[in-house]
Amino acid sequence: xxxxxxxxxxxxxxxxxxxxxxxxxxxxxxxxxxxxxxxxxxxxxxxxxxxxxxxxxxxxxxxxxxxxxxxxxxxxxxxxxxxxxxxxxxxxxxxxxxxxxxxxxxxxxxxxxxxxxxxxxxxxxxxxxxxxxxxxxxxxxxxxxxxxxxxxxxxxxxxxxxxxxxxxxxxxxxxxxxxxxxxxxxxxxxxxxxxxxxxxxxxxxxxxxx
Amino acid sequence: xxxxxxxxxxxxxxxxxxxxxxxxxxxxxxxxxxxxxxxxxxxxxxxxxxxxxxxxxxxxxxxxxxxxxxxxxxxxxxxxxxxxxxxxxxxxxxxxxxxxxxxxxxxxxxxxxxxxxxxxxxxxxxxxxxxxxxxxxxxxxxxxxxxxxxxxxxxxxxxxxxxxxxxxxxxxxxxxxxxxxxxxxxxxxxxxxxxxxxxxxxxxxxxxxxxxxxxxxxxxxxxxxxxxxxxxxxxxxxxxxxxxxxxxxxxxxxxxxxxxxxxxxxxxxxxxxxxxxxxxxxxxxxxxxxxxxxxxxxxxxxxxxxxxxxxxxxxxxxxxxxxxxxxxxxxxxxxxxxxxxxxxxxxxxxxxxxxxxxxxxxxxxxxxxxxxxxxxxxxx
Numbered sequence: 001x002x003x004x005x006x007x008x009x010x011x012x013x014x015x016x017x018x019x020x021x022x023x024x025x026x027x028x029x030x031x032x033x034x035x036x037x038x039x040x041x042x043x044x045x046x047x048x049x050x051x052x053x054x055x056x057x058x059x060x061x062x063x064x065x066x067x068x069x070x071x072x073x074x075x076x077x078x079x080x081x082x083x084x085x086x087x088x089x090x091x092x093x094x095x096x097x098x099x100x101x102x103x104x105x106x107x108x109x110x111x112x113x114x115x116x117x118x119x120x121x122x123x124x125x126x127x128x129x130x131x132x133x134x135x136x137x138x139x140x141x142x143x144x145x146x147x148x149x150x151x152x153x154x155x156x157x158x159x160x161x162x163x164x165x166x167x168x169x170x171x172x173x174x175x176x177x178x179x180x181x182x183x184x185x186x187x188x189x190x191x192x193x194x195x196x197x198x199x200x201x202x203x204x205x206x207x208x209x210x
Numbered sequence: 211x212x213x214x215x216x217x218x219x220x221x222x223x224x225x226x227x228x229x230x231x232x233x234x235x236x237x238x239x240x241x242x243x244x245x246x247x248x249x250x251x252x253x254x255x256x257x258x259x260x261x262x263x264x265x266x267x268x269x270x271x272x273x274x275x276x277x278x279x280x281x282x283x284x285x286x287x288x289x290x291x292x293x294x295x296x297x298x299x300x301x302x303x304x305x306x307x308x309x310x311x312x313x314x315x316x317x318x319x320x321x322x323x324x325x326x327x328x329x330x331x332x333x334x335x336x337x338x339x340x341x342x343x344x345x346x347x348x349x350x351x352x353x354x355x356x357x358x359x360x361x362x363x364x365x366x367x368x369x370x371x372x373x374x375x376x377x378x379x380x381x382x383x384x385x386x387x388x389x390x391x392x393x394x395x396x397x398x399x400x401x402x403x404x405x406x407x408x409x410x411x412x413x414x415x416x417x418x419x420x421x422x423x424x425x426x427x428x429x430x431x432x433x434x435x436x437x438x439x440x441x442x443x444x445x446x447x448x449x450x451x452x453x454x455x456x457x458x459x460x461x462x463x464x465x466x467x468x469x470x471x472x473x474x475x476x477x478x479x480x481x482x483x484x485x486x487x488x489x490x491x492x493x494x495x496x497x498x499x500x501x502x503x504x505x506x507x508x509x510x511x512x513x514x515x516x517x518x519x520x521x522x523x524x525x526x527x528x529x530x531x532x533x534x535x536x537x538x539x540x541x542x543x544x545x546x547x548x549x550x551x552x553x554x555x556x557x558x559x560x561x562x563x564x565x566x567x568x569x570x571x572x573x574x575x576x577x578x579x580x581x582x583x584x585x586x587x588x589x590x
Contacts (some may be wrong), residue, residue, distance in 0.1 A: 116397055139443065140356075
């Protein structure tokens with residue numbers, strides 16, 4: 001396989017009531033819960049997508065990150081061969097626990113298909129694919145901590161084997177109102193912004209500040 | 211030049227048997243693991259599912275370990291991997307990876323309201339438990355991509371071997387029949403009130419099942435069982451809980467996998483399809499296959515034997531399909547009677563001999579995901 005150099009084009013972090021795009025804070029509010037934070041972020045960026053409000057928290061988190069990175073580079077008129085390579089620690093456990101509560105008490109048994117469907121971590125990939133019309137490679141991985149080496153290697157494989165033109169790669173972790181998203185776009189295109197940085201250094205730097 | 215990738219060892223733990231040979235014998239006899247169960251700890255009403263008896267798992271596990279800390283699913287996964295790791299003689303060093311694929315893992319642990327139990331519901335903890343049992347040195351990689359997980363894991367392994375990150379990769383896939391999943395499919399009204407009937411006119415939905423399967427993936431051609439020659443996993447970008455009406459994601463996945471394999475539709479001798487027996491899934495597959503001119507290729511769904519084993523299904527069905535190819539036998543698509551999809555497909559109605567040089571494995575799942583992998587028989 002030809003190992004061409006790949007470069008990070010742009011990155012975003014969402015944590016602690018703040019969204020930072022390419023190192024610059026683009027949205028920050030006073031401490032609040034994620035439901036409120038995500039709603040305010042949606043309004044702030046004037047996103048027109050009512051389906052957002054039906055999503056579970058993990059999907060909302062992933063969606064917001066993807067929205068700011070992909071909207072400038074996708075269009076509905078063209079094919080967008082942008083692969084999604086995501087990972088986290090808690091899978092869909094935040095929704096799993098809620099779903100389990102809905103079936104635990106036989107006196108108060110209310111399993112809902114609308115909740116059950118979100119008991120899969122890759123649903124957030126589906127939501128992003130629908131939003132940006134990405135008929136592309138997508139896979140969800142689980143690790144104890146963000147395995148930047150694997151994620152970066154796997155993204156490079158997709159780019160170098162021409163399975164994708166761009167990879168949206170990152171970590172989207174949500175459990176019990178604790179959240180952190182770190183997403184970046186990677187491609188073979190030249191870029192002077194991030195010449196020495198890689199996923200690992202950008203992720204570590206973004207975590208360091210908090 | 212890109213490295214060639216092979217599957218060298220396979221194994222599976224299912225209601226039909228605890229090794230590949232016994233599973234093939236059962237399939238040839240026409241046995242099915244799907245039975246009527248009455249177990250209110252799983253579901254209020256009686257339900258059809260393919261379930262492994264606890265005693266069978268425990269008896270088999272006691273032969274390899276006296277440790278009692280493992281969950282039922284962990285035992286099933288260890289049982290699938292153990293003989294394979296032993297037989298292969300592969301050293302578990304920094305060039306040996308471990309991929310675990312599952313849809314729901316130890317989700318049953320959530321029933322127990324303790325911190326320890328909650329930790330066990332984490333998929334990375336499940337993977338580390340299995341990795342520690344065998345002593346893998348590398349960080350386990352968990353693939354959790356709904357019902358394509360098992361076959362996607364093969365694709366991920368292939369890509370990692372090709373890129374020379376590892377020499378050998380052990381892949382395990384597994385899922386259990388649980389109250390969690392039964393209630394969810396029931397809430398979707400996707401459960402069949404009879405053993406499932408993939409592609410049939412009278413199909414009414416899925417029967418759930420449980421199994422684990424394991425394969426060893428490497429660049430070593432010697433003693434290989436099959437060669438992996440193309441793969442792709444494309445999202446429908448259409449709906450999170452229903453397949454695309456045009457089968458777009460599956461169509462593109464197969465198209466890309468065939469292109470990488472440098473083969474045409476007429477070179478595929480057999481398709482091991484997903485065939486969950488829900489009205490929409492089977493219809494979608496028929497449409498995608500017709501768009502690729504694959505409607506005359508013999509096809510089966512093994513769900514009639516095993517039920518839908520979720521994340522395990524793609525890998526389990528690959529293990530069985532490899533035997534099908536190496537024994538040059540097409541296995542019946544159990545449960546099939548009269549064609550019930552709007553476009554023609556060639557469903558295998560009885561076991562028959564056939565030359566199988568190249569076969570295609572497909573799967574689709576919630577979130578709009580699809581995976582297709584093309585395999586070629588190895589000439590020894």
